[in-house]
Amino acid sequence: MLENTYDAAAKHAADYNHKLIEIVRTNTRAAFDDVDELLGAKSPTQFIELSTAQMRKQFEVVSGQNKELCALAQEMATEAAGVIKTGWSKGFNKAS
Secondary structure (H helix, E strand, C coil): CCCHHHHHHHHHHHHHHHHHHHHHHHHHHHHHHHHHHHHCCCHHHHHHHHHHHHHHHHHHHHHHHHHHHHHHHHHHHHHHHHHHHHHHHHHHHCCC
């Protein structure tokens, strides 16, 4: 039972880590694009407008990314709990 639980958790942990790496890459690219755009600002007003728009966009992106990570973590916990529940049920059935 522990081995099955570990295998399920390891698979989901790898998926979670891959998603996390993908998010870091996406956010890093976006940050460089944002800086490049800010460097092209012609006035302080334009700089502030661009900054505000970028922050709003990044907040929306990060919110979506957090939802994805939470879903992966929930999936991992649900599967691990299912494996444990199945293992306990089998153990109790054998004991009966």
